[in-house]
Amino acid sequence: MIEWVVEEVFAKYNYWISIVLMLTGFYAMIAKGNLMKKIIGLNIFQTAIILFFISLGDVYIGGWGGGVTEPIVKGVLPWGSGHVVEEGVVYANPLPHVLMLTAIVVGAATTAVALALVIRIYQEYGTIEEDEVIEKEQGV
């Protein structure tokens, strides 16, 4: 029983935290009426997904940090004069890093567009609460 808990529950703690954050952001996006709160929930959702991907790319050998390094080749001569990767050094998987690096910047750009829409909604209706916007829309 203890073994099952350690292997199945504790060893995947990043996934559980990622799920909790994802659902937190999802709840904020649905249930909160304020548009800024919705955007904050969107950001939390996005970071949770990025956390999931970065967890997939990490490698864990043991100990404190344990011999795994960042995906930057250490101790090279300039401009790569036939340097080979050192034996026995384990690098983290760089593919999720590349994907998520662009995802963060594009996420910030889409957040900016969403904020511009919020400003336009405030200029039109005088409020950023969802239900008041619907009331004014139906009243007019």
Add this chain to the structure above:
Amino acid sequence: MKKKPDVIINTIARLMIPFIQMYALYVMVGTEGAGGGFQGGVVFAASFVLFVTAFGITKGRSRLPESWNTALSSLGLYFYAGIGILCIILSLGVANYLNYGALPLAELIDRAMTRGLMISFVVEVGIAITVMAVFTSIFFDLAWKPEEDKGGEQ
């Protein structure tokens, strides 16, 4: 609303902004450490955010005019797309789009070195210019209140 200029904030901003911009240049050019075009561009845009916070938005707009901003935001993208087309043209149609190793520079020096040079001095700088101009433009547009604007308001 008109705020009185604060001496401490103005002096600290004057001191900080050149160092922030130099750090942004250090981050965006060169591939030895962590960093790249996206981060360098955003840090460069952060220096303009600090300028606007300290000195007000009209003065910030006069430092970086809209015409410059519009030109720079497409210039970086042209850098990036242009080096890709240049790879096709200069290799006489042999290489693919964005294949930096096929540039004629690779016959003079190493092919890997050519690719590294193209990445660090053209591609990353292009990305950084676009990101800097777009983020600055977005911040100015979001922060500019129309009642502060004097000319041309409909």
Add this chain to the structure above:
Amino acid sequence: MIVPLDLIALFFLVVIAIAAITVRDLLAAIVLLSAYSFVIATVWVEMHAVDVGFTEAAVGAGATTAFMIATLARTKREEKR
């Protein structure tokens, strides 16, 4: 990764996220989101993703916060209820 540091940072992450969507004052929520970005940047650097952590510290904690505060200056600060 260093497991105890990881666990502490992730626990703080959940607390800050729940606080950010619960608090009534929108400026406080935005500042909490900025703190969230910094904590998650720490988590990523400690997971050997240096570039991603750097980008998050620059973009998520810097640019997005500036955008949101600029938006808040042109809209209302208080949430309803």
Add this chain to the structure above:
Amino acid sequence: MKPITASAMLLVILLGALFIYVVEDIPAFGDPNSPANKWINLSISVDTTPDVLTGLNDGVVPDILAEKITDRGFPLPRGYKVVEEGGGWNVLIPTGERLYPELQEYYFIKREGDRLWVYRYSVPLRWETKCEEEIGTPNMVTAGLADYRGYDTLGETTVIFTAGVAVILLLRRRGKL
């Protein structure tokens, strides 16, 4: 409790159950020997199928090898030649010389006794060993961002530019640009 809150709670609980069900099947993260971080090997017996070696020496991919590879869902090597190397390695290299990518060492074949082991590079291993000499930057993330996935980054830059244009169109309400 308002109906929107209740329905949101219900949706969150259902989605959480789905996620927990999915995560139960994913292997735990951080294993350095998982297939994503190492090479994957397939074994073929030489004694039962002796035509594998003759086929390999002629420069064609034998049927049994192609079958094994496609069963795992990997791309099939086509038009390959076999190069003899020291240490009992036969390295498969594509015959068509292209400018890019320079050396596609996807499949290795090694003979140990009566068995033939077919190795395939996983993506990160290929990336880590070849990135330095191909691109000349020590930072693998920058190399991947600007060179291996250059189209992707060009598209992302275009997305950022488009976002800037969208904000200008939404918010700029002045006469002159």
